[in-house]
Amino acid sequence: MPEGHTIHRLANLQKKLFAGRVVAASSPQGRFSEGAALIDAHVVRTAEAVGKHLFQHYRGAPTLHIHLGLFGKVATGVGEPPVPWGALRLRLVTDEAWLDLRGATTCELLEPYEVAALIARLGPDPLRSDADPVRAWQRIGRSPTEVGALLMDQKVLAGIGNVYRAEILYRHRVDPFLPGRQLPEEVWVQMWADLVTLMRSGVRTGRIETVRAEDRARVRGPLQRSEAGYVYRRQGQPCRVCGTEIRTEVLVGRNLFWCPHCQPPGARGC
Numbered sequence: 001m002p003e004g005h006t007i008h009r010l011a012n013l014q015k016k017l018f019a020g021r022v023v024a025a026s027s028p029q030g031r032f033s034e035g036a037a038l039i040d041a042h043v044v045r046t047a048e049a050v051g052k053h054l055f056q057h058y059r060g061a062p063t064l065h066i067h068l069g070l071f072g073k074v075a076t077g078v079g080e081p082p083v084p085w086g087a088l089r090l091r092l093v094t095d096e097a098w099l100d101l102r103g104a105t106t107c108e109l110l111e112p113y114e115v116a117a118l119i120a121r122l123g124p125d126p127l128r129s130d131a132d133p134v135r136a137w138q139r140i141g142r143s144p145t146e147v148g149a150l151l152m153d154q155k156v157l158a159g160i161g162n163v164y165r166a167e168i169l170y171r172h173r174v175d176p177f178l179p180g181r182q183l184p185e186e187v188w189v190q191m192w193a194d195l196v197t198l199m200r201s202g203v204r205t206g207r208i209e210t211v212r213a214e215d216r217a218r219v220r221g222p223l224q225r226s227e228a229g230y231v232y233r234r235q236g237q238p239c240r241v242c243g244t245e246i247r248t249e250v251l252v253g254r255n256l257f258w259c260p261h262c263q264p265p266g267a268r269g270c
């Protein structure tokens with residue numbers, strides 16, 4: 001599933017291509033015909049992301065809300081749109097650009113109060129300048145649930161997926177199974193600041209790169225894909241710092257990865 005940085009990149013691109021433009025909206029597949037009719041011939045005011053949710057706000061029409069889920073795909077381009085193919089839920093076309101949406105978990109229109117209610121249910125998003133990390137701490141610092149599970153809970157934090165979860169826990173040497181209420185607040189403050197930096201870099205580059213320069217095998221040259229992370233999908237391989245085999249286990253339905261030496265049971269971060 002795409003993580004928050006990917007959704008923010010999509011929102012930035014949609015803002016650039018569609019804000020201030022009239023769109024022709026259609027649902028070639030037919031599943032979103034009524035919704036498409038309501039935004040058709042309206043002007044896109046702006047686009048924004050909150051966590052993994054994408055919103056397109058219109059002048060004089062409801063807001064388009066998209067959640068890609070596991071299988072959703074957005075394609076955009078400039079010039080003439082391609083001939084429609086497959087299960088094309090929504091197509092937006094302007095004089096200069098087009099957008100195709102397929103396979104999304106959610107594609108719906110929301111009134112402003114519904115948008116507000118949805119956003120209120122989400123935790124703070126490290127990629128938004130209006131985010132308040134204290135809201136996340138109020139949940140984490142009181143919870144008996146594992147930190148590794150809390151980080152993936154969109155009600156606690158918005159936009160964090162499986163890769164950032166594993167990497168941020170490693171970078172701060174936190175045991176993924178530590179109950180939230182045992183995590184020191186100062187460690188959380190550092191983790192949040194680190195998430196902001198890492199995720200902003202993810203928005204710029206489109207990639208998740210978490211390995212510090214001093215922990216790379218090769219100091220020079222561009223970062224290879226295989227060198228991008230400390231623990232994610234590196235089970236059985238040696239830890240970049242201590243050489244211990246990286247482990248994996250399912251936590252909240254997704255594989256968690258960690259180093260049993262750098263993040264031993266009870267490790268509360270440094």
Ligand SMILES: [Zn+2]
Nearest residue numbers: 239242259262
């Ligand atoms: Zn290690």
